[in-house]
Amino acid sequence: MTTEVLSNLAMVTAAVVYLLAVVAHAAEWASLRGVPVLTSEQTETYRTTLARSNYWGRLGVGLTMIAAASHVVGVVSRGIAAERAPWGNMYEFVTTLMLFIVLLYLILLRKAHLRWLGLLVNLLLTLGMGLAVTVLYVAVAPLVPALHSVWFIIHIVAASIAGAAFNVGGLATIVGLLKARSERRGTAQVGYLARLPSLERLDTIAYRAHAFGFPLWTFAVAAGAIWAEFAWGRFWGWDPKETWSLVTWVIYAGYLHARATAGWKGRRAAIIALIGLVSFWFNFIGVNLLLNGLHSYAGI
Amino acid sequence: MASTATQRAPALGAGEMLRWFWTQLTSMRTALILLFLLALAAIPGSIVPQRSSSPIRVNDFREAHPNLDRIYQPLGVYDVYTSPWFSAIYLLLFASLIGCILPRIRQHVRALRTPPPRVPARLDRLPEYAGAAAASTAPGLTAAHAFLKGRRFLVARSENGISAERGRWRETGNLLFHTSLIFVLVGVAWSNLYGYKGSAMVVEGQGFSNTLTQFDELRAGAFVDTNALEPFTVILDSFTVSFETGEVQRGAARQFDAEVTVVDGGQRRKELLQVNHPVRVVGRSVHLIAHGYAAQVTIRDGDGRVALSGPVIFLPQDGNFSSAGVIKAPDARPERLAFEGFFLPTAVVDDRGPRSVFPDAYNPELFLNAWTGPPKKETGLPENVYSLDTSGLEPVQLNGDLARFRPKVGEHYTLPDQMGSVTFDGWSRWAKLQTSSTPGLWLTVGSIAAAIVGLCLSLFIRPRRLWIRLVQDNDGARFEAGGLDRADASTGLAEDVRGLLAAAVGDPSPNSDIDRDHAAVRNQESEGEQ
Numbered sequence A: 001m002t003t004e005v006l007s008n009l010a011m012v013t014a015a016v017v018y019l020l021a022v023v024a025h026a027a028e029w030a031s032l033r034g035v036p037v038l039t040s041e042q043t044e045t046y047r048t049t050l051a052r053s054n055y056w057g058r059l060g061v062g063l064t065m066i067a068a069a070s071h072v073v074g075v076v077s078r079g080i081a082a083e084r085a086p087w088g089n090m091y092e093f094v095t096t097l098m099l100f101i102v103l104l105y106l107i108l109l110r111k112a113h114l115r116w117l118g119l120l121v122n123l124l125l126t127l128g129m130g131l132a133v134t135v136l137y138v139a140v141a142p143l144v145p146a147l148h149s150v151w152f153i154i155h156i157v158a159a160s161i162a163g164a165a166f167n168v169g170g171l172a173t174i175v176g177l178l179k180a181r182s183e184r185r186g187t188a189q190v191g192y193l194a195r196l197p198s199l200e201r202l203d204t205i206a207y208r209a210h211a212f213g214f215p216l217w218t219f220a221v222a223a224g225a226i227w228a229e230f231a232w233g234r235f236w237g238w239d240p241k242e243t244w245s246l247v248t249w250v251i252y253a254g255y256l257h258a259r260a261t262a263g264w265k266g267r268r269a270a271i272i273a274l275i276g277l278v279s280f281w282f283n284f285i286g287v288n289l290l291l292n293g294l295h296s297y298a299g300i
Numbered sequence B: 001m002a003s004t005a006t007q008r009a010p011a012l013g014a015g016e017m018l019r020w021f022w023t024q025l026t027s028m029r030t031a032l033i034l035l036f037l038l039a040l041a042a043i044p045g046s047i048v049p050q051r052s053s054s055p056i057r058v059n060d061f062r063e064a065h066p067n068l069d070r071i072y073q074p075l076g077v078y079d080v081y082t083s084p085w086f087s088a089i090y091l092l093l094f095a096s097l098i099g100c101i102l103p104r105i106r107q108h109v110r111a112l113r114t115p116p117p118r119v120p121a122r123l124d125r126l127p128e129y130a131g132a133a134a135a136s137t138a139p140g141l142t143a144a145h146a147f148l149k150g151r152r153f154l155v156a157r158s159e160n161g162i163s164a165e166r167g168r169w170r171e172t173g174n175l176l177f178h179t180s181l182i183f184v185l186v187g188v189a190w191s192n193l194y195g196y197k198g199s200a201m202v203v204e205g206q207g208f209s210n211t212l213t214q215f216d217e218l219r220a221g222a223f224v225d226t227n228a229l230e231p232f233t234v235i236l237d238s239f240t241v242s243f244e245t246g247e248v249q250r251g252a253a254r255q256f257d258a259e260v261t262v263v264d265g266g267q268r269r270k271e272l273l274q275v276n277h278p279v280r281v282v283g284r285s286v287h288l289i290a291h292g293y294a295a296q297v298t299i300r301d302g303d304g305r306v307a308l309s310g311p312v313i314f315l316p317q318d319g320n321f322s323s324a325g326v327i328k329a330p331d332a333r334p335e336r337l338a339f340e341g342f343f344l345p346t347a348v349v350d351d352r353g354p355r356s357v358f359p360d361a362y363n364p365e366l367f368l369n370a371w372t373g374p375p376k377k378e379t380g381l382p383e384n385v386y387s388l389d390t391s392g393l394e395p396v397q398l399n400g401d402l403a404r405f406r407p408k409v410g411e412h413y414t415l416p417d418q419m420g421s422v423t424f425d426g427w428s429r430w431a432k433l434q435t436s437s438t439p440g441l442w443l444t445v446g447s448i449a450a451a452i453v454g455l456c457l458s459l460f461i462r463p464r465r466l467w468i469r470l471v472q473d474n475d476g477a478r479f480e481a482g483g484l485d486r487a488d489a490s491t492g493l494a495e496d497v498r499g500l501l502a503a504a505v506g507d508p509s510p511n512s513d514i515d516r517d518h519a520a521v522r523n524q525e526s527e528g529e530q
């Protein structure tokens, strides 16, 4: 088996196992449907129900770890097969971004008990990896000359980690909005969402993820500009990719401001964060596929 | 801002009006809205072709969408980033920014000079509070002081209490960040006003000098004396390009190596110019930014003399370098001659017409038709060498049809009626070399670095205030401690307050009689773990 084949196999395995993790976490949520939050008078059946949900949740985490291990093998062996950093085309960008997302999630799982993010994270990972291995896949090939630059490597790593933080923050924001909706509907006392940390805590976690991502994104955009100065002799040329990076940056700056502005805190700020995420994804995929610019270099 | 509604009711004087406008402009809400407008306004430029980067596509677009063009043209949609509306948004944003940060800098400087605020009267109103009885053996405020110092708090002692603060640098960072943004813009403006970019297409074996007349395109800032650019010459000795020939990414560029000789003040040196590796000459950068093919042709006129001999640049039209060009022989006699058509590096002709199927020159062919007309008077007006003005010219016909011919390298074609001939001698590559001067770059880059540092300080420092006091009341002596976080998203406040109290009481786990909120938070967190 060549390293390239190994890589492909590992990526596909990761995609499939992420899907299994989605199923497990869906079962974790579903098994608490309509189950009220009790602090006293707990019956035996009530405890079994909680234990079952817990079991599914732990299974989900276990599956995510297996998938992540396979994912690491996939990305690393891709790099070995290509004899370069595995960041030369959309397939490689997406698989790398997904890897940073799962790693960030697993780190936060230990540090901040983020298991409630498991369903959405795995859903995203399944979609991303599924899209990568089916639509975006290209066989290993050398880089085009424009990508031969350390600034390019720095740029990609920073952008991917920032992107991972934005995605994790965005998913936490979605969970927060779901919980807020269930509280508005008066179903706050039953089900999985009722057992999540408070809205303030969810908001804080989402904020921290974004606050971690934002300086890195700033750096990534700046590193990209320095690279452009080397490659094309201009720092900034309003190429679609550059434009959308800036748009994304400005939207997230708006999010940080909104959190400090009376009347914009909470739900409105959350929605701005999600607009930021849409812009990030459009920049990541849409620009390459739909708009015409220098960054269309990579091919898909 | 709350008072503005009442202020507005009577007719406002010009001064008040201005002040009202200024208060509005520098409010956080305005900043937010302007940020959104900026994001929105930047989008059209990524969708509609822009003159600055692709003038040819702008022309194509205008021809293809005449109705849209009627709206786009007056709105400046082809020049979004220099349009009045886009400029207005970012200038307002930066005006707002300056108006916002100047007073904050003043306040912050003052705040940095004042000690932490006095112990508040009611500590139990703070978000975090704990109290405990003080035994006579308790280590007391001195130990509390040491505790706070150990955690790098700024400490101020009063008679029976201590105020402590940390994280003042957060605001410093925030101000550094916002101020740096202004300097990023100053750097950009500086580069635009005092910098220039000029490019020239240079065929292998030829060179270009860094002077106005030799550039195909020159964009210079208002304060650049374009007649006194730094004199140097770059000669393109050879230019090697290779493309992917394997199955994967077939045709993708793999290597661009331009060997150049730089002549600078009588000194000659050889350099290798590559994408990502510009050559520096007297503080200017020379970049390799595009490339293509030039056809070596010889045109003989009706009198049998050579009217033109040498490379003619063709401009690539697609990824496989199907290239369009014009060959003009204005000196041909008795009639002047011109040719229009394509250079196809790997030519095929199929139902989609003549085109190139690979970017490298495996089967180069020219596809031309010819024009002829009486000699034109020299007007001295500059002419676009890449397009043909056909006024005064007639297409050359053959058997009642347009004469078309497709010579391969080494072949020649003789025009009918002894008008002359064209020989395709060979091909060479050209490279588009760009000289650029960006004098404000260091300021822009430095400001961005400062902005990132400021941003990190501002986002990761968690300002906190802690207080402790010794109270004597009917039940005896007690310590009370309280704390406040000045930015949301903090953790560990409860731990700090309890630790502070514990230090004063001398008990590693004090029995705090009031400890609200904290237990609740704990419960929620463990609930999340399940």
Ligand code: HEM
Binding pocket: A252, A253, A256, A257, A259, A260, B026, B027, B028, B029, B031, B093, B094, B096, B097, B098, B100, B101, B174, B178, B181, B455, B458, B459
């Ligand atoms: C070029 C436009 C601007 C950008 C890109 C920008 C960006 C940012 C960013 C990223 C933050 C988050 C850092 C932090 O939370 O400390 C921030 C915070 C802040 N900005 Fe701006 N800003 C801009 C203009 C303004 C203007 C015009 C104002 C005045 C109204 C302003 C006032 C503030 C304030 C008060 C904070 C602190 C918010 C907090 O405490 O969380 N900014 N800004």
